[in-house]
Amino acid sequence: MQMRKACTIINFSLVALLVLSVGCTQPLTKREQAGLVGGGLGAASGAIIGSSVGHATAGALIGGPIGLLAGALIGDQLMAQDQRQDVQQRQIERNQAEIARLRREIQRLQLETDRLRER
Numbered sequence: 001m002q003m004r005k006a007c008t009i010i011n012f013s014l015v016a017l018l019v020l021s022v023g024c025t026q027p028l029t030k031r032e033q034a035g036l037v038g039g040g041l042g043a044a045s046g047a048i049i050g051s052s053v054g055h056a057t058a059g060a061l062i063g064g065p066i067g068l069l070a071g072a073l074i075g076d077q078l079m080a081q082d083q084r085q086d087v088q089q090r091q092i093e094r095n096q097a098e099i100a101r102l103r104r105e106i107q108r109l110q111l112e113t114d115r116l117r118e119r
Contacts, residue, residue, distance in 0.1 A: 009060045013043045030082070034075025035068050042067015 028036070043064035050059015 009057060010044050010047050013040060013060070013064070029075070030078045031072055031075035034078065035072035038071015038074070039064050039068035042070070 043060045045067070046059035046061070046063020047056045048059070049063070050056040053059075
């Protein structure tokens with residue numbers, strides 16, 4: 001009976017998460033995605049652990065928010081890492097453009113030097 005109650009709670013939670021995520025007008029950020037996954041996994045884990053001691057609902061209610069926070073923290077770290085990589089990629093592209101410009105300048109100066117030597 002307790003396991004059936006736990007499965008019902010888990011199913012309801014997953015359906016609610018699905019409805020909420022589909023109803024969003026903008027794509028979810030990594031923080032939000034990780035928070036939703038963490039909340040679902042936390043609720044499911046809490047319900048399973050809680051059902052073993054006879055309190056599936058309490059386990060789900062405790063595990064859900066804990067999983068949500070953990071998932072959101074992980075998602076936040078992933079977003080920060082993506083931002084750092086974007087900044088580094090832009091710097092690499094600027095450096096490559098500067099290298100190309102300097103190579104063209106070197107070629108121009110070499111041609112000019114060769115012309116002056118021929119005179």
